[in-house]
Amino acid sequence: RTVDFKNTVIIMTSNIGSQSLTEALSDKHLTELGEKQYDETRQRVMESLKVSFKPEFLNRIDDTIIFHPLSKEHIKSIVDIQLERLKKLLQEKKIELTLTDKAKGLLAEEGYDPAYGARPLKRLIQRRIQDLLATKLLEGEFKDEDSIVVDEEKGEFKFRNTKKRLAAN
Incomplete structure (x- = not known):
């Protein structure tokens, strides 16, 4: 042929x-x-x-x-794309995930390497956001239908639930 x-x-x-x-x-x-x-x-x-x-x-x-x-703006766009994948996974449990601009900035800063571009970003999100979130879900700190906000504080990611739960009687 x-x-x-x-x-x-x-x-x-x-x-x-x-x-x-x-x-x-x-x-x-x-x-x-x-x-x-x-x-x-x-x-x-x-x-x-x-x-x-x-x-x-x-x-x-x-x-x-x-x-x-890649410029810093490109990196921020890639952060948003990678986070959308994680948000879709969480939608199955009706969990809403929001990252503050400071948290996204930290991901962009730590997830970019001039030699490797944005390749480390996916692993960083897995390690610093997804794995920690999974642990908190398993420990019961967060549950289905929660709204979780991730913020940056002193170089670390802080997770908080913004959905108020009714106390059980």
Whole structure:
């Protein structure tokens, strides 16, 4: 059988040169590069590609795109997306989960690494929010149909129930 690649787009990804990007970001303690810094970093990344791959291979590639690093706004959006997944899980028990802006900010700060992007964020939410919440549910601190607010206090996540329960007679 013959396959026609005439109208095919092949996308390849690599971490080659990511060290240059990490160094550029750590020099400025930023999550964003200015255009001049980006152009300089792009040149270093392209040099890394030339060291890693033969010219015959690189000449067959039509275009090379170096992605800009994630901004703080991007990270906050990713935090919201990841939290929506957790909220959907909790909806089965009719539990409403809300995180304050301070709590989301702490997740964004701790869940981002210039070298790995937002990859650590999912594990952070699992470890610092989901696991603690599961423990509190198992211990009876929270129950079905509760409204739980997660806030940040001195670098830690604090959970509180905002739904008032009627005392049992």
